[in-house]
Amino acid sequence: MGPPGTGKGTQATRLSAAHGLRAISSGDTLRNEIHENTDIGRRARPFVESGGLVPDEVITEVMLAGIDRIPDDAGFLLDGFPRTVPQAEALDAGLTARGRKLDAVLDFQLDDQAIVDRIVSRLVCKKCGRTYNTRFHPPTSPGQCDNCGSELSQRADDSEAVVQTRLKTYREQTAPLIGYYGERGILRGVDASSSADVVEREISAIVRSLGKR
Numbered sequence: 611m612g613p614p615g616t617g618k619g620t621q622a623t624r625l626s627a628a629h630g631l632r633a634i635s636s637g638d639t640l641r642n643e644i645h646e647n648t649d650i651g652r653r654a655r656p657f658v659e660s661g662g663l664v665p666d667e668v669i670t671e672v673m674l675a676g677i678d679r680i681p682d683d684a685g686f687l688l689d690g691f692p693r694t695v696p697q698a699e700a701l702d703a704g705l706t707a708r709g710r711k712l713d714a715v716l717d718f719q720l721d722d723q724a725i726v727d728r729i730v731s732r733l734v735c736k737k738c739g740r741t742y743n744t745r746f747h748p749p750t751s752p753g754q755c756d757n758c759g760s761e762l763s764q765r766a767d768d769s770e771a772v773v774q775t776r777l778k779t780y781r782e783q784t785a786p787l788i789g790y791y792g793e794r795g796i797l798r799g800v801d802a803s804s805s806a807d808v809v810e811r812e813i814s815a816i817v818r819s820l821g822k823r
């Protein structure tokens with residue numbers, strides 16, 4: 611868990627590759643269950659098609675369906691879920707019923723100003739989709755894609771106003787999970803201000819300390 615722009619998606623990809631964990635993202639799992647027209651996929655479909663929020667109990671069942679597709683002896687990594695305390699409670703109940711549990715929750719920590727600075731300096735190539743960051747990962751020639759030479763631009767979602775709204779939602783709805791998992795003794799803080807390589811080493815050490823991978 612962690613606010614937008616703290617590198618969770620990048621680290622989920624790296625961690626799953628390095629430790630043989632299956633990464634389960636809420637967006638991909640939701641699309642997959644709907645595409646395969648499973649029972650839970652049919653329940654989730656109207657919310658997705660109307661552009662509304664998928665209720666806590668439905669998104670939790672979607673994620674549990676994703677977990678059920680993974681062999682019992684394989685480890686998994688949840689990305690983008692749970693986002694609220696009711697989701698976390700429903701997840702715990704579902705995992706307990708399956709004889710599984712979470713071993714650790716990684717809390718990506720970065721102050722709000724650093725998050726805003728990172729996100730508003732993102733650039734994307736409209737043609738090939740490659741992403742850049744004017745501060746941390748700039749293109750070789752300013753405003754131009756290294757890969758295909760097309761013009762780079764900012765995503766509409768990456769404006770400062772949109773980022774501030776997403777941060778507010780995170781602080782209100784998701785930050786209470788820090789207390790929830792802290793009480794259960796499985797919360798591990800991650801300093802997300804470092805480079806992706808340094809963060810990856812820190813997280814890998816945490817995963818190894820769990821003694822399972």
Ligand SMILES: [Zn+2]
Pocket residue numbers: 735736737738739740755756757758759760
């Ligand atoms: Zn390009």
